[in-house]
Amino acid sequence: MEKIRKELVVSAIENGTVIDHVPASSVFKVIRILNLENVNNQILFGTNLDSEKLGKKGIVKIRDKYFEPEEVNKIALVAPNATLIIIKNFAVVEKKTVEVPNTVEKFVKCVNPNCISNHENIITQFTVIDKVKTKLQCHYCEKITEKKNMVFI
């Protein structure tokens, strides 16, 4: 009974994508990184839900939408343990974990205050030079932005 009650906190979807095991603090970042503010699909989300794995977790469900791997891998920066669940006809057809991508665009700010990307209207671009420690090298100033300094645009 307990298990079912938990599942129903955020109602089930018939078709679409569920992103589970998002740190509670990152739910809104995930929504922003995936640009879900600008889609017409129905989106359900929950945050501060109980989780055995994370203590408190968040979950995002997007009805009738499937993502390309490189698109969804962007969220690995804020939700490294997230699980991506593909739902068809209320059934789980695929489950995968996110991977840190090779490049990151748009949503991270360069740590270097003297970087041109912080002074002109520029879409930021980074190469991920360390996937374990999440170190990003700016395509413009070549400086390295580390996880602890990461600011999301």
Added chain:
Amino acid sequence: MKNKSLVSISDFTKEEYIRILDRAENFAINPNQRLLEGKVVAVLFFEPSTRTRLSFEAAINRLGGRVIGFTDSSSSSVTKGESLRDTILTVSNYADLIVMRHPKEGSARFASEISSVPIINAGDGANQHPTQCLLDLYSIRKTQGTLDNLNISFVGDLKYGRTVHSLSIALTHFNTTYHLVSPNELKLPSAVKMHIKNSKLIYNQYTDFSQAISISDIIYMTRIQKERFSDPIEYEKVKDTYVLKADMLQDIKPNLKVLHPLPRVNEISEDVDNLPQAYYFEQALNGVYVRQALLASILGN
């Protein structure tokens, strides 16, 4: 290389550097070649650097090209708040190539992405200054006859000196052994050391300058700036430690040459200037030849 921008030293392959250096040798012998006849080069200096600007303008003039541009953004539309994007988009309509120096890091990369004509980076903040690196490589090869298998000592501020970073990285192609002489506060950044290590090359670090002199083929001096120290007492302690004086050049290799990106303050004492090891003034002149070679390779027929 034709119509290609040069933003960062890593944009060119080893073979491309070598081709530029070979071509620069030709300009050293025969500097006046009108290979840029009819071409207009914009020289945009958003911050002043007279030495670099004159070197570029001399190179363009020796090739018969025309120069337009500004030398100080305070007298141009840039002060009126024009974005770099707008300046580049406008100027790239007028010129066949843009040489730019800008105080913000990454500005040249950004310009190269929006410009319809090639960009040569003449310094973007603390980031890159690739033509300085080319002239350093040229000077090393000229004085040693080769770039391969040399013992190169870098002395002074190895942390903030961008010329040291770029040159260290470029030299990883040539089986260099590095001797890194600096105070503890100003050691070479770990990213650059990692690059050396990943190239399977050796670096040694020293705080005592005298240890590196006798093994060096090249001593590359840099200036230690007071403002780099959080503690002024630390600066006072080291400021005279990394000064090269004539009497230190006793037990040396016969082929040793001393380089410096200039301007110097006091880190090379004037009694070194007349010694056969002093090469820093010729080094600056070589800058014109490598810039000619670069301009001709990008714009020439």
